[in-house]
Amino acid sequence: MASTPSAHPDVMEKLVSLCKRRGFIFQSSEIYGGTGSVWDYGPLGVELKRNLKDRWWNAMVRSRDDIEGLDAAILMHPRTWEASGHVAGFTDPLVDCRNCKKRFRADDPKIKGTPGQPDAQCPACGMKGTLSEPRMFNLMFKTFMGPVEESASVVYLRPETAQGIYVNFLNVQQSTRQKVPFGIAQIGKAFRNEITPGNFIFRTREFEQMEMQFFVDPEKDHMEWFEYWKAQRMAWHLSLGLDEGRLLFHQHTPEELAHYARAAFDIQFDFGGTLGFQEIEGVHHRGDFDLNRHQEYSGKKLEYFDQPNNRRFVPFVVETSVGADRTALALLVNGYREETVEGETEGRVVLGLPAQLAPVKAGVFPLVKKDGMPEFAEKLAKELRSAFPVFYDESGAIGRRYRRQDEIGTPFCVTVDGTSNEDNTVTIRDRDTLQQVRVDAGKVKGWILERLGT
Amino acid sequence: MASTPSAHPDVMEKLVSLCKRRGFIFQSSEIYGGTGSVWDYGPLGVELKRNLKDRWWNAMVRSRDDIEGLDAAILMHPRTWEASGHVAGFTDPLVDCRNCKKRFRADDPKIKGTPGQPDAQCPACGMKGTLSEPRMFNLMFKTFMGPVEESASVVYLRPETAQGIYVNFLNVQQSTRQKVPFGIAQIGKAFRNEITPGNFIFRTREFEQMEMQFFVDPEKDHMEWFEYWKAQRMAWHLSLGLDEGRLLFHQHTPEELAHYARAAFDIQFDFGGTLGFQEIEGVHHRGDFDLNRHQEYSGKKLEYFDQPNNRRFVPFVVETSVGADRTALALLVNGYREETVEGETEGRVVLGLPAQLAPVKAGVFPLVKKDGMPEFAEKLAKELRSAFPVFYDESGAIGRRYRRQDEIGTPFCVTVDGTSNEDNTVTIRDRDTLQQVRVDAGKVKGWILERLGT
Numbered sequence: 004m005a006s007t008p009s010a011h012p013d014v015m016e017k018l019v020s021l022c023k024r025r026g027f028i029f030q031s032s033e034i035y036g037g038t039g040s041v042w043d044y045g046p047l048g049v050e051l052k053r054n055l056k057d058r059w060w061n062a063m064v065r066s067r068d069d070i071e072g073l074d075a076a077i078l079m080h081p082r083t084w085e086a087s088g089h090v091a092g093f094t095d096p097l098v099d100c101r102n103c104k105k106r107f108r109a110d111d112p113k114i115k116g117t118p119g120q121p122d123a124q125c126p127a128c129g130m131k132g133t134l135s136e137p138r139m140f141n142l143m144f145k146t147f148m149g150p151v152e153e154s155a156s157v158v159y160l161r162p163e164t165a166q167g168i169y170v171n172f173l174n175v176q177q178s179t180r181q182k183v184p185f186g187i188a189q190i191g192k193a194f195r196n197e198i199t200p201g202n203f204i205f206r207t208r209e210f211e212q213m214e215m216q217f218f219v220d221p222e223k224d225h226m227e228w229f230e231y232w233k234a235q236r237m238a239w240h241l242s243l244g245l246d247e248g249r250l251l252f253h254q255h256t257p258e259e260l261a262h263y264a265r266a267a268f269d270i271q272f273d274f275g276g277t278l279g280f281q282e283i284e285g286v287h288h289r290g291d292f293d294l295n296r297h298q299e300y301s302g303k304k305l306e307y308f309d310q311p312n313n314r315r316f317v318p319f320v321v322e323t324s325v326g327a328d329r330t331a332l333a334l335l336v337n338g339y340r341e342e343t344v345e346g347e348t349e350g351r352v353v354l355g356l357p358a359q360l361a362p363v364k365a366g367v368f369p370l371v372k373k374d375g376m377p378e379f380a381e382k383l384a385k386e387l388r389s390a391f392p393v394f395y396d397e398s399g400a401i402g403r404r405y406r407r408q409d410e411i412g413t414p415f416c417v418t419v420d421g422t423s424n425e426d427n428t429v430t431i432r433d434r435d436t437l438q439q440v441r442v443d444a445g446k447v448k449g450w451i452l453e454r455l456g457t
Numbered sequence: 458m459a460s461t462p463s464a465h466p467d468v469m470e471k472l473v474s475l476c477k478r479r480g481f482i483f484q485s486s487e488i489y490g491g492t493g494s495v496w497d498y499g500p501l502g503v504e505l506k507r508n509l510k511d512r513w514w515n516a517m518v519r520s521r522d523d524i525e526g527l528d529a530a531i532l533m534h535p536r537t538w539e540a541s542g543h544v545a546g547f548t549d550p551l552v553d554c555r556n557c558k559k560r561f562r563a564d565d566p567k568i569k570g571t572p573g574q575p576d577a578q579c580p581a582c583g584m585k586g587t588l589s590e591p592r593m594f595n596l597m598f599k600t601f602m603g604p605v606e607e608s609a610s611v612v613y614l615r616p617e618t619a620q621g622i623y624v625n626f627l628n629v630q631q632s633t634r635q636k637v638p639f640g641i642a643q644i645g646k647a648f649r650n651e652i653t654p655g656n657f658i659f660r661t662r663e664f665e666q667m668e669m670q671f672f673v674d675p676e677k678d679h680m681e682w683f684e685y686w687k688a689q690r691m692a693w694h695l696s697l698g699l700d701e702g703r704l705l706f707h708q709h710t711p712e713e714l715a716h717y718a719r720a721a722f723d724i725q726f727d728f729g730g731t732l733g734f735q736e737i738e739g740v741h742h743r744g745d746f747d748l749n750r751h752q753e754y755s756g757k758k759l760e761y762f763d764q765p766n767n768r769r770f771v772p773f774v775v776e777t778s779v780g781a782d783r784t785a786l787a788l789l790v791n792g793y794r795e796e797t798v799e800g801e802t803e804g805r806v807v808l809g810l811p812a813q814l815a816p817v818k819a820g821v822f823p824l825v826k827k828d829g830m831p832e833f834a835e836k837l838a839k840e841l842r843s844a845f846p847v848f849y850d851e852s853g854a855i856g857r858r859y860r861r862q863d864e865i866g867t868p869f870c871v872t873v874d875g876t877s878n879e880d881n882t883v884t885i886r887d888r889d890t891l892q893q894v895r896v897d898a899g900k901v902k903g904w905i906l907e908r909l910g911t
Contacts, residue, residue: 026525026632032534034624034755038612039602041532043625046525046633049643053514060507065846068838071480071500076663077646078495080486097604106604146600146614148493148662150551150560150652158492160600160614170488171497178480179500189503192531192646198604208602209530301488384522392519 007251013276014339019203021352022335025411027051027362028204040200040207042328047411050362050392052211052331055243056190058359059213059325062239063188070186070215071179075167077192078148078158086300087166087293089143089159095198096137103128108198109137142195144208160194165322167191168216169293172305176218183307183318184228186217190327202278204328211327218307218318221291225319226266229288233268236286236323240270243330244357245337249273251280263292265319272333283333284325291317334360338412344437347402354412355435358455364391365451366408370420372397380419383429383444387417390448391455409434415451419444461705467730468793473657475806476502476789479865481816482658494654494661496782501865504816504846506665506785509697510644512813513667513779516693517642524640524669525633529621531646532602532612537620540754541747543597547616549652550591557582562652563591596649598662614648619776621645622670623747626759630672637761637772638682640671644781656732658782665781672761672772675745679773680720683742687722690740690777694724697784698811699791703727705734717746719773726787737787738779745771788814792866798891801856808866809889812909818845819905820862824874826851834873837883837898841871844902845909863888869905873898 022028026045031038044052064072084090096109098118105127109118116123119136144160147153161167168187175187190213200206217232219225233252240250255267269282294305294317306315338355358364367384369376377397384395394413396404401418408416416432423429429447430439442450476482480499485492498506518526538544550563552572559581563572570577573590598614601607615621622641629641644667654660671686673679687706694704709721723736748759748771760769792809812818821838823830831851838849848867850858855872862870870886877883883901884893896904 023628024632026629029625029628031530031532032537032624033628034751034757034759035534035536038530038532038534041530043530043621044528045625045629046527049526049528052528066842068842068847068849072503073500074498074503074506076485076492076495076497078485078492078648078663080489080492082489083486140604144600144602146598148598148650150594150650152599167497170486171483171499174477174483174487175480175499178478194532196602196604209532297488303488305488388520388522393522395522 007271007273007280009273009275009277009279011249011273011275013278014336015203015274015276015278018332018335018339021339021354021410022048027335027411040197041209042204042207047362048331051334051356051360052327054360054362055331055334056211056213056327058243059239059327060188060190063186063213063215069181069184070188070217071175071181073168073171073175073187073189074191075164075171075189077161077194078146079161079167079170081158082300083166083170083297084143084159084162086296088296089162090141093143093162094139094141097140097198098137099135100125100128100130100133101135102130102133106198107134111199140198142197144194144196162195163193163324164189164191164212164214165216165293165324168214169297169305169320170301172218172294176307183309184217184219186215188213188215190214202274204332205274205278205281207328210329213325213327215323217321217323219321220309221316221319225288225321229266229286229321232321232323233286236284236325237270240272240284240330240333243334243360244355245272245333249333249337253280253282261287261289263290264288265290272329272337274333274336281329282326283329284323287322287324289320289322291319293320294318349402349406351406351409353409353434356412356414358414361412361414362392363394363408363411363413364415364455365447366394366396366404366413366416368395368401368404368416368418369397370401370418374421375424376419376421379423379444380417383417383419383447387448387451390452405432414454417447461725461727461734463727463729463731463733465703465727465729467732468790469657469728469730469732472786472789472793475793475808475864481505481789481865494651495663496658496661501816502785505788505810505814506781508814508816509785509788510665510667510781512697513693513781514642514644517640517667517669523635523638524642524671525629525635527622527625527629527641527643528645529618529625529643531615531648532600533615533621533624535612536754537624537751538597538613538616540750541620542750543613543616544595547597548593548595551594551652552591553589554579554582554584554587555589556584556587560652561588565653594652596651598648598650616649617647617778618643618645618666618668619670619747619778622668623751623759623774624755626672626748630761637763638671638673638678640669642667642669644668656728658786659728659732659735661782664783667779667781669777671775671777673775674763675770675773679742679775683720683740683775686775686777687740690738690779691724694726694738694784694787697788697814698809699726699787703787703791707734707736715741717743719744726783726791728787728790735783736780737783738777741776741778743774743776745773747774748772803856803860805860805863807863807888810866810868812868815866815868816846817848817862817865817867818869818909819901820848820850820858820867820870822849822855822858822870822872823851824855824872828875829878830873830875833877833898834871837871837873837901841902841905844906859886868908871901 027048031041113126118134121132265288267287270284271280369380481502485495567580575586719742721741724738725734823834
């Protein structure tokens with residue numbers, strides 16, 4: 004899958020362990036042995052993901068006057084997925100073993116021979132000639148709405164959020180009086196019954212998308228808008244602190260390009276190891292395919308009325324679609340490092356998350372548990388907590404407390420020491436430079452807020 | 458259902474219309490005739506709901522050191538729902554008509570006679586004796602994970618978020634080193650295949666919960682914590698600006714009380730009309746029922762280790778569970794008013810939302826479209842947009858533009874007029890008092906931020 008080889012080591016196993024131990028990400032329903040490729044975000048993970056989603060929302064919706072927000076439901080009318088092509092075409096080829104009843108993707112490299120032929124060997128039970136011909140398996144999760152399980156009541160868990168935007172195109176345009184070009188953005192869950200999910204939170208059956216569909220005039224500057232969004236979205240990933248050398252554009256080849264797409268680029272991030280460069284966002288020029296299909300299947304017009312020119316048209320769509328979980332994983336991979344610190348025998352693990360995205364902004368410690376230091380530190384922690392998330396810690400050696408915060412990406416550690424009660428100052432230690440500055444306790448909040456850019 | 462009669466008129470129909478027209482809430486998949494009792498939040502609705510959820514998250518998680526956040530998956534291991542009792546007991550009684558094949562809740566008041574008996578009359582086709590005996594229908598949405606539709610691959614869409622917290626109790630406690638008493642909070646979607654949903658976004662098949670489970674020592678002050686959370690949660694709803702006279706506690710009677718609950722109060726809001734007082738939040742003392750059941754079904758210990766006393770115990774749980782959609786609806790109902798304005802012939806509709814929750818914080822208008830006023834106003838709008846959502850409007854009479862903003866709850870309208878270019882001042886109009894003050898254009902952002910309490 005990775006066309007560009009990775010220059011970075013594989014840190015996934017270490018991250019999975021760190022994420023569980025420190026409360027970023029747990030296996031879903033772990034006490035029951037887990038749910039297949041579904042994950043729960045713990046106390047730190049939920050804050051990291053919230054910060055990431057808020058940042059996207061602010062950049063794409065709140066700070067712009069040409070993009071409107073939306074939060075469409077997961078359960079949509081089933082005709083939506085006929086129009087979108089998902090009922091007919093959102094499939095993977097699957098083969099069964101008649102002997103052991105196991106199932107595989109037809110292109111599973113562990114299968115020896117050609118499925119359906121006498122020479123094909125089952126990778127699970129090892130029998131020959133027991134693998135069926137490939138059949139197409141739909142990746143949408145199916146459920147039933149209403150009290151009866153029958154075909155008329157089938158609904159699907161949406162496999163992408165985009166269609167919720169298309170079917171609401173005129174509702175949004177008319178209620179907001181937006182003029183083309185304009186966009187509609189939403190953050191929400193989507194579900195795919197993947198046969199071979201994996202790589203931690205990279206490919207999961209339940210995931211979250213941050214999508215924006217930009218509606219443009221088909222007779223005007225649609226290619227310019229496509230180029231504009233390509234550049235904007237890459238700039239956004241760089242603004243998260245992802246290394247420039249780990250990001251690239253991958254242009255879809257004619258074979259990769261969806262039949263309706265006019266042009267498509269993926270933004271890929273280098274996850275290291277054998278996973279290497281993988282898509283974290285798609286910037287796709289979808290033409291008028293989707294709106295046309297919904298017009299056809301619903302019998303409702305989805306045309307924009309260009310009043311000044313007294314002209315009606317179905318807009319072209321430029322889509323930007325980010326995986327929220329994949330981007331969170333990219334941040335963790337990008338930030339993870341193991342270091343030796345000069346003058347210390349024990350190394351440290353650091354999550355170099357940008358301060359704005361870090362789950363905890365400051366650790367607050369009394370140097371020792373006496374001489375009024377805990378009281379001073381607790382009071383300061385309480386004051387800071389009114390402005391941003393803070394972790395108060397008084398247990399163990401101070402070096403160990405620093406390292407606990409380094410490992411979860413906390414950018415600043417504030418320590419109350421022997422002189423604090425005398426001159427009302429504390430030290431602030433920087434996670435990356437390890438430098439410490441003495442600051443008046445009353446100015447710590449402002450000092451940190453300034454560095455959070457808020 | 459409503460035990461306390463309502464003193465307020467029914468504004469639901471007017472709200473549904475306003476919400477569609479102005480972009481708060483649309484019927485899901487409307488172009489396909491809608492999805493049964495599922496709704497999409499439009500540009501204004503998504504901001505209102507985001508503001509509401511952020512406020513809850515800040516109050517319950519970020520500003521406290523004794524509550525941790527979580528974001529567990531919708532698709533959980535199916536044993537979860539055997540342990541919770543939902544597979545066996547989360548059911549409604551249902552009857553079928555053998556003639557017209559329609560289905561009803563057995564207690565549907567439109568049914569004449571006793572279902573299953575010869576005298577029972579079908580409310581749809583009118584035939585007698587065709588209604589079946591009631592059978593129990595499970596309200597969980599069922600789907601299949603993996604490539605085969607068979608009983609071993611059944612999973613459910615979670616009907617509540619609480620169980621995601623219980624199964625993660627030890628993961629969260631151990632990774633954060635929290636000590637009992639402490640809580641775990643999460644916001645997320647849940648799904649119930651209701652037979653009789655309705656009343657706009659009050660009872661829907663897809664909805665969002667804001668839940669917090671507080672773990673307390675069963676031998677200590679658990680009833681005090683229950684009382685504490687009752688008081689805290691009522692105070693929170695009042696802080697949203699909901700009228701005190703429209704809120705009350707409803708104590709569960711012995712018949713209403715779930716078999717495992719030690720005490721339970723609902724916070725009810727008066728939605729007006731025949732809907733009247735209905736639950737928007739539940740504060741429930743669940744004892745050790747849930748953790749015990751998960752221990753039993755998973756074979757894993759879910760005990761807290763009380764180190765100072767060298768004692769292990771399964772904590773009691775006090776739950777606070779708010780419906781995000783219901784609370785959003787309460788805000789809309791509570792804020793909706795029709796007024797006549799002194800000196801004006803045309804009345805106005807106002808959504809009296811608190812400024813902190815309003816989707817748009819300021820409308821910005823040039824008084825007329827000339828003399829540099831649009832340029833001045835656009836520049837100001839752009840500056841304000843860096844801090845909060847703003848709507849720029851230059852079309853139509855100024856009174857009409859004010860009324861458009863009143864109707865969506867915008868607390869402030871900033872007008873650029875003939876003197877703005879001379880002395881750099883603008884007027885700010887208050888939505889509720891209608892009073893206007895002249896403010897230096899450079900101070901508008903600070904003036905509004907101050908009133909948003911940020």
